[in-house]
Amino acid sequence: DAGVTQSPTHLIKTRGQQVTLRCSPKSGHDTVSWYQQALGQGPQFIFQYYEEEERQRGNFPDRFSGHQFPNYSSELNVNALLLGDSALYLCASNPGLAGDLDTQYFGPGTRLTVL
Amino acid sequence: GNSVTQMEGPVTLSEEAFLTINCTYTATGYPSLFWYVQYPGEGLQLLLKATKADDKGSNKGFEATYRKETTSFHLEKGSVQVSDSAVYFCALIRKTSYDKVIFGPGTSLSVIP
Numbered sequence: 747d748a749g750v751t752q753s754p755t756h757l758i759k760t761r762g763q764q765v766t767l768r769c770s771p772k773s774g775h776d777t778v779s780w781y782q783q784a785l786g787q788g789p790q791f792i793f794q795y796y797e798e799e800e801r802q803r804g805n806f807p808d809r810f811s812g813h814q815f816p817n818y819s820s821e822l823n824v825n826a827l828l829l830g831d832s833a834l835y836l837c838a839s840n841p842g843l844a845g846d847l848d849t850q851y852f853g854p855g856t857r858l859t860v861l
Numbered sequence: 862g863n864s865v866t867q868m869e870g871p872v873t874l875s876e877e878a879f880l881t882i883n884c885t886y887t888a889t890g891y892p893s894l895f896w897y898v899q900y901p902g903e904g905l906q907l908l909l910k911a912t913k914a915d916d917k918g919s920n921k922g923f924e925a926t927y928r929k930e931t932t933s934f935h936l937e938k939g940s941v942q943v944s945d946s947a948v949y950f951c952a953l954i955r956k957t958s959y960d961k962v963i964f965g966p967g968t969s970l971s972v973i974p
Binding site for chain 2: 854
């Protein structure tokens, strides 16, 4: 049973560029959440997708956008990158309306460095 | 608002020592509580959870009890190993909304032989 997978593992970009991160949820899960973890801090919620729609959003600017596909996989897009966007980006999935609703399972993350 | 507070680290222990990492929370209603662990260079792994008052979560020798009266969920282990060196995050999710996990700032644990 494959867990949550993310790609790429590492990414280096320069200020002003755009980046796309990808996530495949755990088998049987239909809800995907994205978190940003700055160095030395706890993860902060960015947004969550369910049924291909953004269901809830954290306190992040519109430069952060996402998408969910019919197969439940998801993308996180960040435009006009800033140095402060450097972080570990974590994807998490949970089974939505069935099963263990309150437990989110996390992927290994994508380490984004903005120079 | 909802929040999680953890004891500040880093915590350094000798192998086989007793571990306690304190966690307290503020939340409306009755959240589910979690401990996640992050090993160096890796993502988050669910360590244990508790969903209601007086529940005890346990896994790999770690335990935590949901204490509603003190709004706490302290993590304990009787005998730590070098392989337990990691960052530990206390977290909650409100049952009224299964939307997001709220994390504490994390506590770094180093276990020395």
